[in-house]
Amino acid sequence: xxTETFVLPGETLDPTALPSHPKLPLKLGPGLRHIxxxxxxxxxxxxxxxxxxxxxxxxxxxxxxxxxxAGDLVIATIQKSSVDLYHASLSDYTPNASLPxxxxxxxxxxxxxxxxxxxxxxxxxxxxxxxxxxELECVSSSTGKSEGLGPLTGGMLFTISLGMARRMMLPxxxxxxxxxxxxxxxAQGVAFEIAVGRNGRVWxxxxxxKTTLAIGKAIVDTDEKGLGVEDQKKLARKxxxxx
Amino acid sequence: MAQVTSVAVPGxxxxxxxxxxxxxxxxxxxxxxxxxxxxxxxxxxxxKPAGPQKRLTKITPAVPAxxxxxxxxxxxxxxxxxxxxxxxxxxxxxxxxxxxxRVTRITPKQAQVAILVVGxxxxxxxxxxxxxxxxxxxxxxxxVKIFESFRPGDIVRAVVISLGDxxxxxxxxxxxxxxxxxxxxxxxxxxxxxxxxxxxxPETGASESRKVAKPF
Numbered sequence: 231x232x233t234e235t236f237v238l239p240g241e242t243l244d245p246t247a248l249p250s251h252p253k254l255p256l257k258l259g260p261g262l263r264h265i266x267x268x269x270x271x272x273x274x275x276x277x278x279x280x281x282x283x284x285x286x287x288x289x290x291x292x293x294x295x296x297x298x299x300a301g302d303l304v305i306a307t308i309q310k311s312s313v314d315l316y317h318a319s320l321s322d323y324t325p326n327a328s329l330p331x332x333x334x335x336x337x338x339x340x341x342x343x344x345x346x347x348x349x350x351x352x353x354x355x356x357x358x359x360x361x362x363x364x365e366l367e368c369v370s371s372s373t374g375k376s377e378g379l380g381p382l383t384g385g386m387l388f389t390i391s392l393g394m395a396r397r398m399m400l401p402x403x404x405x406x407x408x409x410x411x412x413x414x415x416x417a418q419g420v421a422f423e424i425a426v427g428r429n430g431r432v433w434x435x436x437x438x439x440k441t442t443l444a445i446g447k448a449i450v451d452t453d454e455k456g457l458g459v460e461d462q463k464k465l466a467r468k469x470x471x472x473x
Numbered sequence: 474m475a476q477v478t479s480v481a482v483p484g485x486x487x488x489x490x491x492x493x494x495x496x497x498x499x500x501x502x503x504x505x506x507x508x509x510x511x512x513x514x515x516x517x518x519x520x521k522p523a524g525p526q527k528r529l530t531k532i533t534p535a536v537p538a539x540x541x542x543x544x545x546x547x548x549x550x551x552x553x554x555x556x557x558x559x560x561x562x563x564x565x566x567x568x569x570x571x572x573x574x575r576v577t578r579i580t581p582k583q584a585q586v587a588i589l590v591v592g593x594x595x596x597x598x599x600x601x602x603x604x605x606x607x608x609x610x611x612x613x614x615x616x617v618k619i620f621e622s623f624r625p626g627d628i629v630r631a632v633v634i635s636l637g638d639x640x641x642x643x644x645x646x647x648x649x650x651x652x653x654x655x656x657x658x659x660x661x662x663x664x665x666x667x668x669x670x671x672x673x674x675p676e677t678g679a680s681e682s683r684k685v686a687k688p689f
Binding site for chain 1: 580619
């Protein structure tokens with residue numbers, strides 16, 4: 231499904247690289263821009279990927295600067311709280327996102343979670359555009375249930391690149407993203423819990439601090455050193471032996 | 474002007490209340506008249522009172538002598554410096570006056586605007602105004618989303634509802650003929666309105682939400 235073409239920003243695309251479909255219109259994903267009438271140019275450097283079935287084309291790129299998009303699941307750090315709003319940081323040196331205090335499962339004016347500066351929450355971005363600060367929610371607005379969102383207690387937070395976060399959030403990380411280090415650690419009998427935010431943050435929690443640190447380091451090393459499947463397996467086995 | 478200086482600075486003592494009447498640009502404090510703004514001092518002599526009535530059978534009480542009025546002109550020349558964010562102009566926005574303004578900043582609770590035109594007069598300096606989220610529409614005020622009503626750079630027709638505080642006038646667009654009159658799309662093209670809540674970009678065909686003013 232993926233064609234291996236590397237593109238740079240502003241490049242003119244070869245029309246044969248774009249998929250065509252008799253019925254569906256061409257869908258542009260992240261990293262591409264349509265300039266009417268006929269031009270489609272990439273805006274980032276990366277690999278041009280296509281999906282013939284959905285007639286979609288996008289650019290797979292890696293970076294460290296997270297740009298909030300509505301619908302993304304993120305890990306936010308509470309900075310401060312004001313009247314009925316928490317101010318949470320999605321990434322350094324960017325404006326804080328606002329999280330309503332009642333936007334948690336079963337929260338009313340009397341019973342709301344008491345979060346202070348430094349607490350972590352797993353939330354979804356509801357509003358994000360270039361003119362305003364982003365907004366989050368920790369409850370699904372349609373069902374009223376948290377569905378996994380809410381405060382994250384204990385554990386440790388690690389920073390990873392956006393590409394790594396995307397790989398970890400794929401439906402099948404082993405096949406689609408070549409990510410086996412976590413599966414291998416689990417197979418070696420290490421018990422842990424993780425949450426991945428699309429803003430390049432991963433939260434790890436397990437029984438001891440040593441285990442948490444080891445798992446976090448494993449993920450960060452896989453990301454930074456670009457370890458392949460075999461190297462990830464070796465790393466996982468080495469860590470599991472020490473624990 | 475023997476006692477009174479020709480140019481006064483804010484806070485300058487102009488004279489006692491027993492000698493002068495306060496006019497625009499001045500204020501009274503502890504029975505003294507002080508200047509409120511920077512500008513040249515003008516003295517308005519009162520009309521001469523009529524002489525005593527020549528009626529020998531009636532005694533009328535003496536009318537107290539009218540005092541000259543001191544006022545300070547708002548200097549429109551470029552040489553004067555304006556201190557506060559409420560700049561200088563000949564005409565000021567009043568309550569219920571229709572103004573044209575440009576949106577400078579949006580937050581979920583309000584939109585900050587710069588007032589450019591009051592009535593039919595284009596202002597020299599810009600006044601800062603606020604349109605709160607509950608003043609955007611007349612109906613369903615709690616469901617209003619600022620991002621779907623205004624964007625930075627839009628030109629908006631609004632009405633002044635309050636003179637506000639030190640830094641902002643308060644405006645409202647809660648009427649059919651108030652709202653966005655000119656908007657630019659994300660792609661940078663001028664858009665034209667297609668309904669009370671949408672503008673359309675003719676070049677890309679994309680629609681954007683705004684609180685649209687009814688064109689007359």
